[in-house]
Amino acid sequence: MCTKFIVIGYLSGFATRCAKRYVSTMPRPVVISGPSGSGKSTFLKRIMKEYPGAFGFSVSHTTRQPRPGEQDAVDYHFVSRPDMEKAIANNEFIETAEYSKNLYGTSEGVKSIKKTTLNPLYIFIEPPSLAALEARLKGRGTETEESLQRRLEIAKREMEYSRLDGAYDYKIVNDDVDIAYDQFRAILKDDAETVSSLQNGS
Numbered sequence: 001m002c003t004k005f006i007v008i009g010y011l012s013g014f015a016t017r018c019a020k021r022y023v024s025t026m027p028r029p030v031v032i033s034g035p036s037g038s039g040k041s042t043f044l045k046r047i048m049k050e051y052p053g054a055f056g057f058s059v060s061h062t063t064r065q066p067r068p069g070e071q072d073a074v075d076y077h078f079v080s081r082p083d084m085e086k087a088i089a090n091n092e093f094i095e096t097a098e099y100s101k102n103l104y105g106t107s108e109g110v111k112s113i114k115k116t117t118l119n120p121l122y123i124f125i126e127p128p129s130l131a132a133l134e135a136r137l138k139g140r141g142t143e144t145e146e147s148l149q150r151r152l153e154i155a156k157r158e159m160e161y162s163r164l165d166g167a168y169d170y171k172i173v174n175d176d177v178d179i180a181y182d183q184f185r186a187i188l189k190d191d192a193e194t195v196s197s198l199q200n201g202s
């Protein structure tokens, strides 16, 4: 049986979401980070389908527009900028960030989350290359040329940060989606043999 985790992270770029009051009651959280288009949603959807009820998922807030098929309160809480700014002023998020001209709560999270007492497990999902990332973002059909270029620029910085010692507990290169997903699942199940090669810095 797999350990219960609450997944609190995921978003465009770095994300980590959840309202403060949620934190005190949760099992060890997992923060999943990675450039936009690296595959975070893909893995999260899959793991939640494979293990229904085993994972909680804290839904972030964002001021960006929903993409086709995205549901409010499921994929994100889609809110107006004034509402979001009010919530930020009320200190309702662990952290917030502005990404690609939209506000996210909570996000750009890894550095800030590390200053909290949450003690999560950090997983970084990396694309095999920037060219592959670009192709996937284009294939997803959600970006304008401008937002695509912004995401790629940010991706470069995120990938640089991920290479720092101790930035993440595990790094998964999402090349073949099935192989990468198996690695993701192994980490969540604490499968020592499979995950040892994925530890950051090894």
Ligand SMILES: Nc1ncnc2c1ncn2[C@@H]1O[C@H](COP(=O)(O)OP(=O)(O)OP(=O)(O)O)[C@@H](O)[C@H]1O
Pocket: 011, 012, 013, 034, 035, 036, 037, 038, 039, 040, 041, 042, 043, 136, 137, 139, 140, 174, 175, 176, 177, 178, 180
């Ligand atoms: N290994 C893979 N090979 C090819 N395509 C992939 C792979 N993994 C994911 N994709 C596709 O790449 C696109 C981006 O993936 P996904 O939406 O999961 O990324 P994300 O990290 O959640 O992005 P965002 O942060 O912008 O929400 C999707 O269309 C997805 O189907």
